[in-house]
Amino acid sequence: MPAIRIDETLVSTASRQPWSVRSRTLRGGTQEGVDVVEIDNGKLSFVVLLSRGMGIWKGQNGKTRLGWDSPVKDPVHPSLVNANDCGGLGWLKGFNExxxxxxxxxxxxxxxxxxxxxxxxxxxxFLPLHGNIANLPARAACIEITAEEIILRGEVHETMMFGPALRLNTEIRTCFGSSTLTINDTVTNMGDNPAEHQLLYHVNYGQPLLEKGARFLAPFKQVAPRDPRAAEGIDHFDTFDAAVPGFVEQAYFMELAGKRGNRETLAMLKNAGGDQASLLRFSLKDFPCFTLWKNTAGERDGYVTGLEPATAYPNPRRFERQKGRVITLASGQSRSTSLIVENLDTKKAVKAAEAEIKGLQKSAKGKVSQTAIARFSNI
Amino acid sequence: MPAIRIDETLVSTASRQPWSVRSRTLRGGTQEGVDVVEIDNGKLSFVVLLSRGMGIWKGQNGKTRLGWDSPVKDPVHPSLVNANDCGGLGWLKGFNExxxxxxxxxxxxxxxxxxxxxxxxxxxxFLPLHGNIANLPARAACIEITAEEIILRGEVHETMMFGPALRLNTEIRTCFGSSTLTINDTVTNMGDNPAEHQLLYHVNYGQPLLEKGARFLAPFKQVAPRDPRAAEGIDHFDTFDAAVPGFVEQAYFMELAGKRGNRETLAMLKNAGGDQASLLRFSLKDFPCFTLWKNTAGERDGYVTGLEPATAYPNPRRFERQKGRVITLASGQSRSTSLIVENLDTKKAVKAAEAEIKGLQKSAKGKVSQTAIARFSNI
Amino acid sequence: MPAIRIDETLVSTASRQPWSVRSRTLRGGTQEGVDVVEIDNGKLSFVVLLSRGMGIWKGQNGKTRLGWDSPVKDPVHPSLVNANDCGGLGWLKGFNExxxxxxxxxxxxxxxxxxxxxxxxxxxxFLPLHGNIANLPARAACIEITAEEIILRGEVHETMMFGPALRLNTEIRTCFGSSTLTINDTVTNMGDNPAEHQLLYHVNYGQPLLEKGARFLAPFKQVAPRDPRAAEGIDHFDTFDAAVPGFVEQAYFMELAGKRGNRETLAMLKNAGGDQASLLRFSLKDFPCFTLWKNTAGERDGYVTGLEPATAYPNPRRFERQKGRVITLASGQSRSTSLIVENLDTKKAVKAAEAEIKGLQKSAKGKVSQTAIARFSNI
Known part of the structure; x- marks a missing residue:
C-alpha cells in the first residue's frame, strides 16, 4: 500500500464535525490486495480504490447511495483483469465503480x-475497451487534512518502454460537512516524444437517483444518438425508465453549451421526485465531449446510467483521431482538468441547478438529431 | 484469505479420531498468495485451493496418493495465468489438480x-480452454464441523458486466474416518437474462492408481473415440499402459447407463492388482456426458488419466450447442449437482463396486464404436 | 517470498569489509509484492528481482551507477504484465532492468x-517479445556466504502441461570488495521429450557509462546491421551519440572471436573518458551470438544500450530455427552457462581490457557488412 500518513497537527485544527479517513486493504476473492481509502467528511463519504487507478468505488451522501449495483460485486484486483479477454471487453470484468x-x-x-x-x-x-488507467495501481498516495477539507492525492503511471509514458496526478478534495467532491487531475507526458491522450470520466448511477421518471439535464447545442439502437429512444433521451431486463444500452453524444469565458458547464441526473440529484460541473475546455449512457437493464444485470464528460467520444481511438478529437501532449506537457460532483438533496437545490442549466440552454439552440450524425459517429 | 473460522463448540462434539483442518497461504514463486485449506478426516486428507476456484489440489487416502505429477509443480496463482496464452491453452500453465x-x-x-x-x-x-472457474479466487469460504463430518463451503463468482453472472456455491463434505468426499455444487445465474452454463469435473489420477494394467470401469451404452488418434486405441480403451514418453493423449466420449429413477451411475479407476480404486458416483441427470482422458505419457510430462463427468463433452462450446448439450439457466435459476468420490483400498470393496457396475451394464448394450461418431465429435 | 536464510557461522568468517545482504518486499503501485534481495559486497552492490525471474534491477560500483532510466520506474510484478498486450510487446511494460x-x-x-x-x-x-522468464517468480532462493564471496541461488520454472518444462537454476556470485559479479545459469529440460531453448542476456546501460563518445569494443569476425535502419549507422556502430529524442533503435548482429580452446571472449562498453567501463566475459560455446542494441533516444524515453550475449539472435524464433540456431535440450538434459560482469573504474583497467580485446581481434578479420546479411537477418 502506498504510504498514507495523517498529519496530527493538521487534524487537530480540522472541523469539529465527526469525520474520518481510513486506509485498508481488502481481502478475499478477486478483491484480495486492493488498497482503499475511505473518506467521510461528516456528510459525504466515498471509497477511493488506490489499486484501481484512484477510481471511486461508491459513495454515500447523507442517506443517498451514490453508485450502482454491477454484476461484479467486489473491486477486482488489476492482476485478475485481462483487458484483451472477450474480444477486448475484459475491462468489464472489473467494472463496478x-x-x-x-x-x-x-x-x-x-x-x-x-x-x-x-x-x-x-x-x-488492438486497443481494448477503455484503456489501462482503471487497472493500474497508484504508485503513491497521501492525505492532507486542512482546517476546511480532506485532500487525497495519488499518482498513477501508465508507461511502457517504446510506448506512452503518461503520469496521472490526481487530487480528490472534499470540504467537511459538504456534499461535494472535486477531482483535480493532471496528466503529464513524461516521455521525450509527443503522446496521444484520452480521458473520460465514467460517472455511474443506479438507484435511488436512477429510477423511473428520473431525468438528465444539461445545456446542449447538439444531441445525437450513437447508433440506430440509441435512435430508437431519441425522443425521450433525457428521461429514464424503470429497469427492463434485456434492455440494450443507448448512448447519446452531445455538445454542451458553456459559460462565456471559462466555458464552464454542468450536467445533472435528478430523481423522479426532484429532491435528489447529482450534478457534474466542469469546463468545456477540459472536456469538450459529453456522452450519456443509458443502460436501464434489469437490476441484476446493472441498472445504471453513466454521465461521461471526456476529451472525446468513446468511439474507437482511430475514429476519434480522424475527427481531430484526440489530444496530443508534447514532451513534458501537462494537462490539468477539474471535475466537481455536487450531490443535491433538497428540492430547492435541485431547482436552483435546473435554473442554472436552463439559463445556459437559452444561449444554445439545443438541436436534437433523430439519427446518428457523421461528426460524432462512424456511420 | 476469506474467513475460515472453526466453531469450537462443534469441534468438541466431533469424532475422537485424530483429524485436522488447517488454513494457510502458500508462499514463493507462482504459488505466492494461494490460499488453501487442508482437511484431514483421520483417513482421507486433501487440500482445497480457495484461490483456484475451490479445486482440490491433491489427496491422500491412507497410504495412497490421489492426484498426479504435473510438470507444473505448484498451485499457480490465477493472476499469473493468462487463459489466452499459447493459442488459448494458457489454462495448462496452472493445471496440476x-x-x-x-x-x-x-x-x-x-x-x-x-x-x-x-x-x-x-x-x-475466442473461448480459451476450459473456461474461467479454475482461475477465480473464492469470494467467501467457511468450515463447519459436525459430530460426523467436516464441511467446507465456498463461493466463487464468474461475472462481468454485459457477460455471464454465474455464482458457484460449493460444499465439500467428508465424514470422520471415511475414504469418501462429496462435492455438492450449486450454480446460479445471478443475471436478469438467460445464461449458458457448462460444468466438467476433471478428476485426475497418476500413480499409484494409474499403472500398467490399471482399468477403467463404467456401465456404458456407447463409447466412441474422440478422433482418429483415440480410435487407434479403441480396442483397449478401458485398460492402461505404462508411461510412454511421447504418447499422445486419447479421449473417449461415453454415454453411461444409470439406475432407474434417480439415474445414478458410477465410474471407476482400479489399479492392476485390483486392491485400490477411486470411484466416482453421480447422477446422469447432473452429468449426462462422460469423457475418459488417457494421457499415459512419460512420467515427467504428466502420466495421468482423467475421469470427467460433465454437462457436455469437452468440445468447443459452439459445437456442443449445435448438439443441444449446452445448458441454459434462466434468470435466478440454480442448478445443483453432486459428485461423490470414494477411494477403495481393499479387494473386497473394489469387487463390490465392480459388481455394481456390471449390474448396471446388463441393462445397457454397451456399444463401442471403432471411430468417432457425429453425435459426439465434429467429424 | 522464497526463504532467504543467512548462516551466521559463515557470516562470522566472512570478509571484514562492510557488506550486507538484505531481503525485502517492495510495496505500492505496480511493484507491490515484488521480492528483492539487495547485495552489497563492500564495493559492488546490486538488487536481484526474485519475483521477476532473478533478473538484476540495478547496480552500483563505487560511485558508478549500473543500469539505466526506463520510462517504467518500478519493478513491475509479473501478474500485471500481459505479454500479449500491444501486439505481443507487453514485455516492454516491465522492462527496466x-x-x-x-x-x-x-x-x-x-x-x-x-x-x-x-x-x-x-x-x-503467437510468441510474444522475449518470452516468459523475466515474468516468472523464483520458486526458491537462498543465500550462501563464504569467506570470500556472497552467493545467491534461485530456481525458476517455466512449465506448462503439454508445453515446455524448463527449469532455471541460477547462481549469482560476487567476491567481497570486488567489482565483479558472475551469473552461472543452468537450464534443464524437466520433460520427457526434447524441448527447444533460447537464452539471451539483455545487459543494459544508460548514463554514466553510456554518453556521447562512449565506445563499444569486442573482437568480432563479422558485424552486420539488423535492418536498413541499423545500416544507416553502420560506419560508427561502435560509438555512441548523446541522447536524441526520437532516435530509432539500431541493432547490430555479430559473430565474435574467442580464445582457442575454451572460446572465451569479451565485450565492453567504456565511457568517453576511458576511465569507466563494464566488461562482459563469456564463452562462445555458451553464447555464440552477440547483439549490440543502440537506443540513444531521449533520456526520458530510455537512453540505453544493450550488450546481448545469447544462444541466438533476437529474431522471431521461427527464423532462428531455420538458421539452425535454436538449441534443443533432450529429456533431462541440462545446459550450464556463465556470464561474468566486470566493472572497471580506472584507465589502467580499461586499457588492459582493451588490449585483451585487440589481441583477440588480431586473430579475426573483423568484417563489417554495410547492409543486413541473410545469415543473420530475414532479408
Missing amino acids: WIVRCGLSSMGAPGADVLVDNNGNEMEA | WIVRCGLSSMGAPGADVLVDNNGNEMEA | WIVRCGLSSMGAPGADVLVDNNGNEMEA
Missing part, C-alpha cells in the same frame, strides 16, 4: 489502431 | 464462438 | 510459430 476514469492513452470502444513499434515501423495493434 | 472444475460459462477445447456484446450485437470471440 | 534474461523457450521479436498441441497436432501460436 461510481466514478472510473477511462484512458490515459486510449479509451472508448475496442478497435484496431496503428502504433509505432520499437523499430519505428507502423504496426496494427 | 487432482479435481478441477472446468466451466462455468464455457469449457472444453478452445474455439471461436459468437457472443452478444454490450450493444446487443453478435461478435465473434 | 540492468540485466534481464530473455527466454527460456523463446526470445526475440514477436512472431507466429508452430507449436504442437495436446493432441499432437501442429498449431500456429
Whole structure:
C-alpha cells in the first residue's frame, strides 16, 4: 500500500464535525490486495480504490447511495483483469465503480489502431475497451487534512518502454460537512516524444437517483444518438425508465453549451421526485465531449446510467483521431482538468441547478438529431 | 484469505479420531498468495485451493496418493495465468489438480464462438480452454464441523458486466474416518437474462492408481473415440499402459447407463492388482456426458488419466450447442449437482463396486464404436 | 517470498569489509509484492528481482551507477504484465532492468510459430517479445556466504502441461570488495521429450557509462546491421551519440572471436573518458551470438544500450530455427552457462581490457557488412 500518513497537527485544527479517513486493504476473492481509502467528511463519504487507478468505488451522501449495483460485486484486483479477454471487453470484468476514469492513452470502444513499434515501423495493434488507467495501481498516495477539507492525492503511471509514458496526478478534495467532491487531475507526458491522450470520466448511477421518471439535464447545442439502437429512444433521451431486463444500452453524444469565458458547464441526473440529484460541473475546455449512457437493464444485470464528460467520444481511438478529437501532449506537457460532483438533496437545490442549466440552454439552440450524425459517429 | 473460522463448540462434539483442518497461504514463486485449506478426516486428507476456484489440489487416502505429477509443480496463482496464452491453452500453465472444475460459462477445447456484446450485437470471440472457474479466487469460504463430518463451503463468482453472472456455491463434505468426499455444487445465474452454463469435473489420477494394467470401469451404452488418434486405441480403451514418453493423449466420449429413477451411475479407476480404486458416483441427470482422458505419457510430462463427468463433452462450446448439450439457466435459476468420490483400498470393496457396475451394464448394450461418431465429435 | 536464510557461522568468517545482504518486499503501485534481495559486497552492490525471474534491477560500483532510466520506474510484478498486450510487446511494460534474461523457450521479436498441441497436432501460436522468464517468480532462493564471496541461488520454472518444462537454476556470485559479479545459469529440460531453448542476456546501460563518445569494443569476425535502419549507422556502430529524442533503435548482429580452446571472449562498453567501463566475459560455446542494441533516444524515453550475449539472435524464433540456431535440450538434459560482469573504474583497467580485446581481434578479420546479411537477418 502506498504510504498514507495523517498529519496530527493538521487534524487537530480540522472541523469539529465527526469525520474520518481510513486506509485498508481488502481481502478475499478477486478483491484480495486492493488498497482503499475511505473518506467521510461528516456528510459525504466515498471509497477511493488506490489499486484501481484512484477510481471511486461508491459513495454515500447523507442517506443517498451514490453508485450502482454491477454484476461484479467486489473491486477486482488489476492482476485478475485481462483487458484483451472477450474480444477486448475484459475491462468489464472489473467494472463496478461510481466514478472510473477511462484512458490515459486510449479509451472508448475496442478497435484496431496503428502504433509505432520499437523499430519505428507502423504496426496494427488492438486497443481494448477503455484503456489501462482503471487497472493500474497508484504508485503513491497521501492525505492532507486542512482546517476546511480532506485532500487525497495519488499518482498513477501508465508507461511502457517504446510506448506512452503518461503520469496521472490526481487530487480528490472534499470540504467537511459538504456534499461535494472535486477531482483535480493532471496528466503529464513524461516521455521525450509527443503522446496521444484520452480521458473520460465514467460517472455511474443506479438507484435511488436512477429510477423511473428520473431525468438528465444539461445545456446542449447538439444531441445525437450513437447508433440506430440509441435512435430508437431519441425522443425521450433525457428521461429514464424503470429497469427492463434485456434492455440494450443507448448512448447519446452531445455538445454542451458553456459559460462565456471559462466555458464552464454542468450536467445533472435528478430523481423522479426532484429532491435528489447529482450534478457534474466542469469546463468545456477540459472536456469538450459529453456522452450519456443509458443502460436501464434489469437490476441484476446493472441498472445504471453513466454521465461521461471526456476529451472525446468513446468511439474507437482511430475514429476519434480522424475527427481531430484526440489530444496530443508534447514532451513534458501537462494537462490539468477539474471535475466537481455536487450531490443535491433538497428540492430547492435541485431547482436552483435546473435554473442554472436552463439559463445556459437559452444561449444554445439545443438541436436534437433523430439519427446518428457523421461528426460524432462512424456511420 | 476469506474467513475460515472453526466453531469450537462443534469441534468438541466431533469424532475422537485424530483429524485436522488447517488454513494457510502458500508462499514463493507462482504459488505466492494461494490460499488453501487442508482437511484431514483421520483417513482421507486433501487440500482445497480457495484461490483456484475451490479445486482440490491433491489427496491422500491412507497410504495412497490421489492426484498426479504435473510438470507444473505448484498451485499457480490465477493472476499469473493468462487463459489466452499459447493459442488459448494458457489454462495448462496452472493445471496440476487432482479435481478441477472446468466451466462455468464455457469449457472444453478452445474455439471461436459468437457472443452478444454490450450493444446487443453478435461478435465473434475466442473461448480459451476450459473456461474461467479454475482461475477465480473464492469470494467467501467457511468450515463447519459436525459430530460426523467436516464441511467446507465456498463461493466463487464468474461475472462481468454485459457477460455471464454465474455464482458457484460449493460444499465439500467428508465424514470422520471415511475414504469418501462429496462435492455438492450449486450454480446460479445471478443475471436478469438467460445464461449458458457448462460444468466438467476433471478428476485426475497418476500413480499409484494409474499403472500398467490399471482399468477403467463404467456401465456404458456407447463409447466412441474422440478422433482418429483415440480410435487407434479403441480396442483397449478401458485398460492402461505404462508411461510412454511421447504418447499422445486419447479421449473417449461415453454415454453411461444409470439406475432407474434417480439415474445414478458410477465410474471407476482400479489399479492392476485390483486392491485400490477411486470411484466416482453421480447422477446422469447432473452429468449426462462422460469423457475418459488417457494421457499415459512419460512420467515427467504428466502420466495421468482423467475421469470427467460433465454437462457436455469437452468440445468447443459452439459445437456442443449445435448438439443441444449446452445448458441454459434462466434468470435466478440454480442448478445443483453432486459428485461423490470414494477411494477403495481393499479387494473386497473394489469387487463390490465392480459388481455394481456390471449390474448396471446388463441393462445397457454397451456399444463401442471403432471411430468417432457425429453425435459426439465434429467429424 | 522464497526463504532467504543467512548462516551466521559463515557470516562470522566472512570478509571484514562492510557488506550486507538484505531481503525485502517492495510495496505500492505496480511493484507491490515484488521480492528483492539487495547485495552489497563492500564495493559492488546490486538488487536481484526474485519475483521477476532473478533478473538484476540495478547496480552500483563505487560511485558508478549500473543500469539505466526506463520510462517504467518500478519493478513491475509479473501478474500485471500481459505479454500479449500491444501486439505481443507487453514485455516492454516491465522492462527496466540492468540485466534481464530473455527466454527460456523463446526470445526475440514477436512472431507466429508452430507449436504442437495436446493432441499432437501442429498449431500456429503467437510468441510474444522475449518470452516468459523475466515474468516468472523464483520458486526458491537462498543465500550462501563464504569467506570470500556472497552467493545467491534461485530456481525458476517455466512449465506448462503439454508445453515446455524448463527449469532455471541460477547462481549469482560476487567476491567481497570486488567489482565483479558472475551469473552461472543452468537450464534443464524437466520433460520427457526434447524441448527447444533460447537464452539471451539483455545487459543494459544508460548514463554514466553510456554518453556521447562512449565506445563499444569486442573482437568480432563479422558485424552486420539488423535492418536498413541499423545500416544507416553502420560506419560508427561502435560509438555512441548523446541522447536524441526520437532516435530509432539500431541493432547490430555479430559473430565474435574467442580464445582457442575454451572460446572465451569479451565485450565492453567504456565511457568517453576511458576511465569507466563494464566488461562482459563469456564463452562462445555458451553464447555464440552477440547483439549490440543502440537506443540513444531521449533520456526520458530510455537512453540505453544493450550488450546481448545469447544462444541466438533476437529474431522471431521461427527464423532462428531455420538458421539452425535454436538449441534443443533432450529429456533431462541440462545446459550450464556463465556470464561474468566486470566493472572497471580506472584507465589502467580499461586499457588492459582493451588490449585483451585487440589481441583477440588480431586473430579475426573483423568484417563489417554495410547492409543486413541473410545469415543473420530475414532479408
